[in-house]
Amino acid sequence: MQELRPTDLPPTADCIRSIQSWLSGYPAQPLAYVHSFGCQLNVAEGEQLSALLTEMGYGMTEDVTQASLILYHTCAVRENAEDRVFGTLGSIKHLKAENPDLILCVTGCMSAQASVAEKLAASYPYVDIVLGTTPVCRLPQLLYAHMQRRQTAPPAGGKRKTLRPLCDLHTDTDIPEGQQSLRDSTFRASVPIMYGCNNFCTYCIVPYVRGRERSRHPAQICEEVQALVKAGYREILLLGQNVNSYGHDLPEDTDFPSLLRELDRIPGDYWIRFMSSHPKDATPALFDAILDCKHVAKHLHLPVQSGSDAILDRMNRRYTVAQYLEKVAYLRERVPDFSLTTDLIVGFPGETEEDFAATLSLVEQVRFDNMYSFIYSRRTGTKAADMPDPVTPQEKSRRMQRLLSLQREIAVENNKRFVGRVMRVLCDGESRKSPGMLTGRSTENMLVEFPGTPDQIGSFVTVTITASHSGMLDGIQETA
Numbered sequence: 001m002q003e004l005r006p007t008d009l010p011p012t013a014d015c016i017r018s019i020q021s022w023l024s025g026y027p028a029q030p031l032a033y034v035h036s037f038g039c040q041l042n043v044a045e046g047e048q049l050s051a052l053l054t055e056m057g058y059g060m061t062e063d064v065t066q067a068s069l070i071l072y073h074t075c076a077v078r079e080n081a082e083d084r085v086f087g088t089l090g091s092i093k094h095l096k097a098e099n100p101d102l103i104l105c106v107t108g109c110m111s112a113q114a115s116v117a118e119k120l121a122a123s124y125p126y127v128d129i130v131l132g133t134t135p136v137c138r139l140p141q142l143l144y145a146h147m148q149r150r151q152t153a154p155p156a157g158g159k160r161k162t163l164r165p166l167c168d169l170h171t172d173t174d175i176p177e178g179q180q181s182l183r184d185s186t187f188r189a190s191v192p193i194m195y196g197c198n199n200f201c202t203y204c205i206v207p208y209v210r211g212r213e214r215s216r217h218p219a220q221i222c223e224e225v226q227a228l229v230k231a232g233y234r235e236i237l238l239l240g241q242n243v244n245s246y247g248h249d250l251p252e253d254t255d256f257p258s259l260l261r262e263l264d265r266i267p268g269d270y271w272i273r274f275m276s277s278h279p280k281d282a283t284p285a286l287f288d289a290i291l292d293c294k295h296v297a298k299h300l301h302l303p304v305q306s307g308s309d310a311i312l313d314r315m316n317r318r319y320t321v322a323q324y325l326e327k328v329a330y331l332r333e334r335v336p337d338f339s340l341t342t343d344l345i346v347g348f349p350g351e352t353e354e355d356f357a358a359t360l361s362l363v364e365q366v367r368f369d370n371m372y373s374f375i376y377s378r379r380t381g382t383k384a385a386d387m388p389d390p391v392t393p394q395e396k397s398r399r400m401q402r403l404l405s406l407q408r409e410i411a412v413e414n415n416k417r418f419v420g421r422v423m424r425v426l427c428d429g430e431s432r433k434s435p436g437m438l439t440g441r442s443t444e445n446m447l448v449e450f451p452g453t454p455d456q457i458g459s460f461v462t463v464t465i466t467a468s469h470s471g472m473l474d475g476i477q478e479t480a
Ligand code: SF4
Pocket: 197, 198, 199, 200, 201, 204, 205, 206, 207, 241, 242, 276, 278
């Protein structure tokens, strides 16, 4: 690998201009294929990378075989996600053999790890550019460097020599401001509000690959959201690894509840959602802001991860079950059926039968509307990866089934409360299962299916709920 720092290269704007000029000389517009793995933040960054590529002169394609440039924006959260990326890189090796001019880039959390970069160099030498979690605006610089070396080293005897991959793996503190996005949706937009994480949960790799928390300035976030609302976006998703600690690193006196209140003043017909929330930083001020702000969706996803204090301690979550329940009680005191969802990890190293029973008990007490539960998956490079883990996979699976069945029963009961209600729903697509039906989400983040026409996708509709199931509501539109 040849490591390049931003200071080794011309400024991004100059690199973009040079690439535009090179690409304009091609007989047909070259196409780029971008695929993002993992979380919403990765998807949002993938949209920024796509916008940069179009600015440089590429057209976009969803057919990888048609691309002159292939970019994989990777995720490191799960080891099997990494295996998928390596598998994908292996499966496109023949494309590079058929077209040595094809440019292959790997970016994101996975490639930010030195061990992965080494593996890429050793086993996938046909990758041209490797970027870690450096700001997306570094892509034009590395692309420029790659194209320039190709210009100065044209194919000898018609055969292109394999060049060493260029890389920039350092995680720096820059915040990529003013970045355009080529958004997939015309009505839902993600807006990163902060990057990195300070929490070091023992099962998570994010702080090692994304660095410490850096918040964007509120004025810049407000400006971006205002422009999106003006452009007709109906749902704005604020993103960060822990949005609840937003602003703590800024010199101005601000925090996440104040940001929500400020955004709420933007006129228009839209909802604001956010993720992810850390319970230790979820305060009454946050709950008050959610309940008071007209545009903030009335739903909170508050990942608890376990119902056992011993396990929460081993996870380094820095709250207790009692503290979590206190927060839920505050919310439910103001709105008794406030919609609450969570994440739970089953079979964390050392989880005993008693620890698991405590998780079931917490789920019974809180009665979440939905839950994303995962069997613990070992992640190399984290503290939990070295913890003794005597529970068998079969036992973990049994616990998972028990948890899922309890949650199903709760969801069936919970969802009955919506029957007969008139709900505002943001219509997001056609139902995959039922022809002629549309789907959407209510402010409580409930999935609703109802009859309608495709021209309604992307707009708010009013639906009367006629039936409920464990994961969905049926309804009919008041006005079609
Ligand atoms: S809060 Fe914990 S789980 Fe979430 S990104 Fe940070 S370290 Fe990972």
